[in-house]
Amino acid sequence: MHLDPVINSLRAAINANVSISDDPDLELAAERLADALEPAVRQAAVELAQQAASEIGAQLADQSVDVVLSGRDLELRVVDAAASSEPADDEEDFDARITLRLPPTLKSTIERFANTDGESVNTWVVEALSRNARRQGTTAGTVTEEFDL
Numbered sequence: 001m002h003l004d005p006v007i008n009s010l011r012a013a014i015n016a017n018v019s020i021s022d023d024p025d026l027e028l029a030a031e032r033l034a035d036a037l038e039p040a041v042r043q044a045a046v047e048l049a050q051q052a053a054s055e056i057g058a059q060l061a062d063q064s065v066d067v068v069l070s071g072r073d074l075e076l077r078v079v080d081a082a083a084s085s086e087p088a089d090d091e092e093d094f095d096a097r098i099t100l101r102l103p104p105t106l107k108s109t110i111e112r113f114a115n116t117d118g119e120s121v122n123t124w125v126v127e128a129l130s131r132n133a134r135r136q137g138t139t140a141g142t143v144t145e146e147f148d149l
Contacts, residue, residue, distance in 0.1 A: 001074045003045050007038055039105065042072075043112065049074045050116070066131060069109070079135055 011034045018030040046067065053065035053076055060078070068075045102110075114124035 001045065001049060001076075003042055003073055006045065007041060010034065010037065010041060043109070046074060046109065046113075047116075049076060050113075052076065068132075069106075077135075079131065 014030050014034050015027075018026055021027075046069075049067045053067050056076075057063070057065040063078050063080055066077045066079055068077055110125065111121055114121045117124060119127070
């Protein structure tokens with residue numbers, strides 16, 4: 001799902017309603033309003049995609065649907081239930097560490113997803129990475145391909 005066209009439509013609608021005035025202060029306020037609304041619109045799109053994925057996944061017998069952030073866009077991916085037949089993550093000790101540097105907006109998005117799912121950020125990230133690693137295929141616990149989170 002390409003979110004930029006949706007954001008651009010919102011900006012155009014705001015600008016169209018303001019263009020009837022010749023007040024530059026009103027135009028500046030409209031531009032600032034559009035800037036302020038962009039993160040909320042993106043978050044609402046993510047939440048709608050999560051709801052759609054959940055509803056579609058509930059209708060599929062042997063598959064689930066994941067929402068994947070791909071750059072600034074969202075993707076819905078159908079995953080076979082057989083992919084989750086590998087050993088559960090909780091059967092392995094959690095003694096490896098990775099330090100990640102994230103943009104603040106991505107960190108906030110991950111925190112919101114984890115909160116929505118009722119999980120810790122660590123658990124949510126581990127599950128997201130595990131799902132993608134299983135989907136891409138692993139060998140002896142080593143990911144053999146790159147994947148999108």
